[in-house]
Structures are given as C-alpha cells and as structure tokens.
Amino acid sequence: MRRVIKKSYLVITALMLVLLAACGEGSGSGSADSKGSSDGPVSAKIGVISYLTGPGAAYGEAITNGFNLALEEVNEKGDVNIELVVEDSAGKQEQALTVSQKLMSDDEIVAILGPTLSTEMNVVAPEADINGISILGTSTTAAGIPQIGDYVFRNSIPESLAIPAALEKAVAAYDVKKVAILYGNDDLFTQSGFDTMKKVAEDMNLEIVTIETFQKGQSDYNAQLTKIKDLQPDLILASALYNEGAVIMGQARKMGIDTPFLGGNGFNSPKVIEIAGEAADGLIVATPWFAEKENSKVQAFVEKYKAKYGMAPDQFAAQAYDALYIYAEALKNAGEADRDAFRDSLAEIKGLEGILGEFSFDKDGDVIMDPTVLIIKDGKFQIFE
Amino acid sequence: MLIEQLINGITLGSIYAIVALGFTLVFGVLGIINMAHGEIFMIGAFIGVVTTSVLGLPLWIAFIAAIGVTAALGYLLERIALRPLRGKQGVSHLAPLISTIGVSIILENLSHHLFGAGNQPFRNAFADIQFQIGSITVYLVQILIFVISIALMLTLSFWLSKTKAGKALRATAENLETASLLGVNTKRTITTTVIIASAMGGIAGILVGMAFNSVNPQMGLSMGLKGLAIIILGGMGNVKGAMAGGLLLGVAETGIVAYGDSGYRDAVAFITIIFILLLRPQGLFGKKTAEAGR
Numbered sequence: 001m002r003r004v005i006k007k008s009y010l011v012i013t014a015l016m017l018v019l020l021a022a023c024g025e026g027s028g029s030g031s032a033d034s035k036g037s038s039d040g041p042v043s044a045k046i047g048v049i050s051y052l053t054g055p056g057a058a059y060g061e062a063i064t065n066g067f068n069l070a071l072e073e074v075n076e077k078g079d080v081n082i083e084l085v086v087e088d089s090a091g092k093q094e095q096a097l098t099v100s101q102k103l104m105s106d107d108e109i110v111a112i113l114g115p116t117l118s119t120e121m122n123v124v125a126p127e128a129d130i131n132g133i134s135i136l137g138t139s140t141t142a143a144g145i146p147q148i149g150d151y152v153f154r155n156s157i158p159e160s161l162a163i164p165a166a167l168e169k170a171v172a173a174y175d176v177k178k179v180a181i182l183y184g185n186d187d188l189f190t191q192s193g194f195d196t197m198k199k200v201a202e203d204m205n206l207e208i209v210t211i212e213t214f215q216k217g218q219s220d221y222n223a224q225l226t227k228i229k230d231l232q233p234d235l236i237l238a239s240a241l242y243n244e245g246a247v248i249m250g251q252a253r254k255m256g257i258d259t260p261f262l263g264g265n266g267f268n269s270p271k272v273i274e275i276a277g278e279a280a281d282g283l284i285v286a287t288p289w290f291a292e293k294e295n296s297k298v299q300a301f302v303e304k305y306k307a308k309y310g311m312a313p314d315q316f317a318a319q320a321y322d323a324l325y326i327y328a329e330a331l332k333n334a335g336e337a338d339r340d341a342f343r344d345s346l347a348e349i350k351g352l353e354g355i356l357g358e359f360s361f362d363k364d365g366d367v368i369m370d371p372t373v374l375i376i377k378d379g380k381f382q383i384f385e
Numbered sequence: 386m387l388i389e390q391l392i393n394g395i396t397l398g399s400i401y402a403i404v405a406l407g408f409t410l411v412f413g414v415l416g417i418i419n420m421a422h423g424e425i426f427m428i429g430a431f432i433g434v435v436t437t438s439v440l441g442l443p444l445w446i447a448f449i450a451a452i453g454v455t456a457a458l459g460y461l462l463e464r465i466a467l468r469p470l471r472g473k474q475g476v477s478h479l480a481p482l483i484s485t486i487g488v489s490i491i492l493e494n495l496s497h498h499l500f501g502a503g504n505q506p507f508r509n510a511f512a513d514i515q516f517q518i519g520s521i522t523v524y525l526v527q528i529l530i531f532v533i534s535i536a537l538m539l540t541l542s543f544w545l546s547k548t549k550a551g552k553a554l555r556a557t558a559e560n561l562e563t564a565s566l567l568g569v570n571t572k573r574t575i576t577t578t579v580i581i582a583s584a585m586g587g588i589a590g591i592l593v594g595m596a597f598n599s600v601n602p603q604m605g606l607s608m609g610l611k612g613l614a615i616i617i618l619g620g621m622g623n624v625k626g627a628m629a630g631g632l633l634l635g636v637a638e639t640g641i642v643a644y645g646d647s648g649y650r651d652a653v654a655f656i657t658i659i660f661i662l663l664l665r666p667q668g669l670f671g672k673k674t675a676e677a678g679r
Binding site for chain 1: 386389390393394396397497502503504505506508513522593596597598599600601603604607638639642643646647648650651
C-alpha cells in the first residue's frame with residue numbers, strides 16, 4: 001500500500017515538473033510576442049469583470065456594450081490592438097474576487113476594467129493592487145475607492161463631486177433654506193450618498209429639518225412623506241436607487257408635495273420617468289452623461305449605439321465607452337504591454353476628450369471632471385439652469 | 386398630521402391583516418406555515434398591473450383576474466406541493482414548509498423573468514379619487530382597503546363558525562382522521578381552504594398596488610414575513626387575531642416613523658411583538674386555538 005502511494009507521488013511530481021516547464025515556455029513565448037509587435041500597434045489583453053447575470057444584469061450588459069463599441073473603433077484606428085477577456089461577477093463579491101484572480105494570474109493580461117459594483121470593487125481592488133495590475137471602475141461611485149491603492153482608478157463621477165454640483169444649482173434656483181433628507185439605510189451605496197448629502201448640506205448652512213430612512217423593496221412611504229410634508233422643506237434630498245426613488249416621488253406627488261427632489265447617481269435613470277410618469281417632474285441630478293448634449297462625438301456615439309444594440313445608451317454604457325478610450329490612450333503612451341509601464345502612463349492621463357467631457361485623473365486616480373446638472377421637466381431630462 | 390398618520394397606519398395595517406388572514410387560515414387547518422403566500426400575493430399584484438396598465442381593462446376585471454389566477458395557484462400549490470407530502474409515512478412535519486419555500490422561490494423568479502426586476506407602476510384613475518376633510522386628504526382607496534379587510538374578516542368568521550363547510554373545516558383542523566371518519570371530505574376541505582387563502586392574497590396584492598403604486602417581484606418576501614409575525618402576535622390560526630395584529634403592527638410602524646426615528650421602524654415593531662408574546666405567549670387572541678391545535 002505504502003509503495004503504491006510513494007509511486008503515485010513520484011508520478012505526480014513528474015507531472016508537475018512537466019507542467020511547470022510548459023508554463024515557463026508559455027509565458028516566455030508570451031513576452032516574446034509582445035516585444036515582437038512593438039514596432040506595429042501595441043497588442044494587449046485587457047480583463048473585464050462585469051455583472052452579467054442576476055438582478056443587476058442590465059448594468060453589466062450596458063457596460064460591456066460600451067466596451068465593445070469603443071473596442072471596435074480603437075482597434076480600427078490602429079494605434080493599439082486590444083483584446084477583451086470578459087468574466088461574469090454576478091454582482092457577488094466572492095465571485096468577483098475569484099474571476100479577478102483568474103484574470104490576474106494570466107500574464108498576458110495587462111490591466112482590468114470593472115467590476116460593476118462598489119462593494120465588489122472593495123474586495124477586488126486590494127487584490128489588484130497587491131498583484132501590481134491596474135484596475136479601473138467605470139461604475140463604482142462610493143467614497144474612497146481610488147484611495148485603496150496606486151493601481152486603483154475610476155472614471156465614474158463619485159457622489160462627492162455630483163451632489164455638491166447639483167445642490168449648489170438647486171439652492172441658487174429655488175432659494176433653498178430648509179431641506180429634508182430621505183435615504184435607504186440598508187445599502188452601502190445609498191448610505192454613502194446620504195453621508196455626502198448630509199455633509200454638503202451642513203457645509204452650505206442649510207437647515208436639515210428631518211432625516212428619514214427606508215429599506216429596499218419597501219412599498220409604503222406614506223408615513224415618512226406625511227412627516228416631511230408637515231415640515232415644509234424647500235428641497236428633498238433623496239439618496240435612493242431609481243427603483244425606490246421613483247415610487248417615493250409618485251407617492252409624494254400624490255400626497256401633494258410639489259417640492260423638488262435632488263438625487264444621487266443611483267436616482268439618475270430614464271426609468272424614473274417610466275415608473276413615476278408625471279410625478280418625476282422636478283427631480284434634479286448631476287450626471288457626467290447627457291445624451292442630448294450638442295456635441296458631435298456624443299451624437300455619433302448615441303447613433304452607433306442605437307444602431308448596434310437597439311436601445312439608447314445610459315450613463316453606464318457611456319462611462320464604459322470612455323474608459324476603454326482611456327485604457328487605449330494609456331496603452332499607446334506606454335508603448336508596450338507591461339503592467340507597470342501601463343499604470344504609470346495611465347496615471348499621467350490629462351485632458352482626454354471623451355463623450356463625458358474632458359477627463360483627467362487626480363493624484364489618487366479619482367476623476368476630475370465637471371458634471372452636468374439635469375432636471376426632469378415635462379417628462380424629459382433637461383439641462384438645469 | 387396625527388389623523389393623517391393614523392389613516393396611513395390603518396391602511397398599511399389593513400393590508401397586513403388581509404395577508405395575515407391568508408396565513409392564518411392555512412395554518413389553522415393544516416398546521417403548516419405557507420411560505421409561498423407572500424409570493425402569491427405578489428403575483429396577484431402583478432396580475433392587477435397587467436390587466437389595468439398593460440391591457441387597459443377596468444379595475445373590476447383586474448380584481449376578478451387576480452382572484453382567478455391566485456386561486457388557481459392555490460389549487461396547484463395544494464395539489465403539487467402539499468398533498469403528496471400529507472399522511473405519508475416518514476415525511477417530516479417540516480417537509481411541507483420546505484416545499485412551500487421552494488414554490489415561493491419559483492414564483493419570485495418566474496415573475497422576475499416575466500416582468501423584470503424593477504418596480505412596475507400601477508396607474509389607475511380610481512387610485513386618485515380623494516376627499517378633502519379640513520386639511521386632511523383621504524383617498525377612496527384607503528377607505529376601500531379598510532372596508533375590504535373588515536368585510537373579509539367578518540365573512541371568514543361567519544363562514545367558519547356558522548356554515549356547514551366552516552364546521553367541516555374546523556373539524557378537519559381539530560383532527561384530520563376523525564373528521565374523515567365522520568364523513569367530512571377532508572381533501573376537498575383542505576383544497577378549498579388553500580384556494581380561499583390564496584385568493585385573499587391576490588386581493589391584498591391588488592390593493593397594495595393601488596395604494597402604493599409599486600409592484601415588484603421582491604415585495605412578497607417582506608410582506609410574507611410581516612404576515613407571519615402578525616399571526617404569531619394575534620394567535621396562530623385565529624381570524625380576529627390576524628386582523629387585530631395586522632392593524633396593531635401597521636399603526637405601530639407608522640407611529641414610529643411619524644414620532645420617532647424611521648430607522649428603527651422594523652426593530653421597534655418586532656420588539657413590541659416580542660414583549661406582547663412574553664406577556665401572552667399564545668398571542669392576543671390565541672387562547673382557544675392554542676389549546677385545541679396542540
């Protein structure tokens with residue numbers, strides 16, 4: 001019996017040796033490849049982690065559509081030749097981590113785009129930072145993400161940038177003195193939005209008359225709204241995802257509250273109009289993405305996206321589209337498919353013109369950009385003046 | 386504000402009560418907790434959305450359609466998930482509970498697949514009819530919900546205590562075999578019960594859609610848990626207890642939001658339930674049933 005075990009160990013050891021040798025050969029030929037192509041376009045593989053199955057699959061779909069559309073254009077241009085390796089995180093932290101490790105262990109992959117949710121990014125980003133591979137979130141807006149490490153970036157406008165921009169304009173327009181805050185207290189994203197709202201409102205010396213909470217999937221908001229109605233605020237700050245937010249607005253308008261609402265990133269969706277109908281009028285949001293902007297690049301993107309995917313692009317598609325352009329630019333400037341060279345040239349990016357506007361990274365890898373403030377009027381998002 | 390919040394609380398409480406009535410009926414007869422009840426309620430709400438908003442049919446047809454579909458689901462639930470497990474040797478008494486959880490998962494995912502993940506608006510002119518009494522606005526829907534819940538409770542009480550079918554049902558609840566020996570068609574009695582309970586879930590679903598204008602595939606779960614808490618509060622299997630418990634929880638939750646901190650809404654509501662149960666372990670109205678059921 002013991003002899004059999006010993007023999008099998010021998011066999012296993014031999015097999016492993018063979019495997020190791022094969023691996024060595026593989027990576028050797030890989031690096032030779034990328035060196036060989038340094039005179040032509042720079043070739044590289046980029047890993048994508050996206051939320052492709054499960055309740056939030058619509059986000060992942062928009063994001064990968066944005067990547068793919070930009071990919072065609074970038075490769076056609078000929079400066080770089082990028083190949084995307086797409087993995088599904090299903091919106092789960094543990095799955096996001098597993099697929100990210102799979103991508104990181106592939107030496108041919110130079111950098112990673114994604115994952116979709118801030119909660120996933122909080123798990124994946126430290127791992128990427130340890131492994132020395134750049135990671136850029138296109139939809140991760142929670143506070144503190146680019147600060148995780150030197151290799152962590154994002155191109156999505158954080159709430160800390162969007163909410164002050166929107167609030168400043170709203171205060172100026174409606175002469176706001178008193179605000180009520182309403183937020184979902186069982187979600188990291190809406191909680192972080194609430195923290196920002198509260199801080200900004202305090203900084204601007206606004207009186208917060210009440211802070212009310214609700215939970216995901218709740219259907220009755222009448223108690224909170226009756227209380228708010230009684231306190232007569234000039235503006236209601238709502239840190240909610242559009243699904244709950246739209247229902248809240250519907251019930252508020254029905255109750256006779258005409259006060260304008262101000263929402264965060266999660267509230268910014270054409271779906272609000274679809275669900276709440278007329279009641280959605282008066283919602284103010286700050287967004288990097290406005291599809292009706294009079295800009296040839298923006299309009300070309302909207303046309304192409306509609307033709308290819310049969311629907312209008314949302315901010316997730318737009319942010320993903322710009323992110324791939326940012327990566328392409330970084331790869332071109334790096335001149336080789338090397339993870340560290342790529343990170344350095346990525347951090348250098350300044351004033352890149354995209355469909356969201358002029359884009360730069362700050363020293364942490366966070367966004368420097370002016371958001372557009374929009375309001376829903378007559379059942380349509382319009383620029384808020 | 387006090388009166389307005391009270392109306393909000395009673396509306397919410399009446400809906401809780403209708404959901405709880407469905408739970409309590411099935412529990413009273415079969416002694417099991419029907420975990421799929423919340424999801425049947427959700428399907429009822431979706432049928433309401435589809436008939437009024439998508440097909441543009443009048444509200445009363447929506448009610449009939451919802452009752453019809455949920456009653457059919459109740460029949461299938463009994464036929465597929467409950468009956469095969471009943472009276473078999475070696476089947477754990479928890480097995481029907483697990484099979485109803487299975488049904489609830491299937492229903493939730495089915496509606497997710499059919500209607501999408503988001504909220505569906507329930508647009509209806511009827512939901513906008515309102516009265517102005519002084520500074521207070523009252524909606525016809527709110528009154529309707531309260532009236533329907535009271536009417537359902539009275540009808541059920543009457544049906545259970547005065548009619549022959551009700552007697553058969555109580556006999557079945559007391560002891561299935563004895564009732565069967567005494568000539569009660571227990572199979573039919575049980576099926577009827579599950580169907581009626583499910584149809585009541587469907588009615589509650591439409592009422593929620595009208596009152597709050599929001600219907601989504603996840604709404605069944607939270608409503609189901611509340612319904613469960615209410616029947617424990619009111620006394621398992623007790624119709625009046627379900628009604629009183631529902632109203633109590635609805636008003637308590639609204640009161641906490643109105644005069645306290647909305648973040649503690651569920652916590653305070655459930656702590657209240659724990660206290661009541663410490664004082665009255667059998668629930669508010671649960672004395673008789675608690676003895677008879679065991």
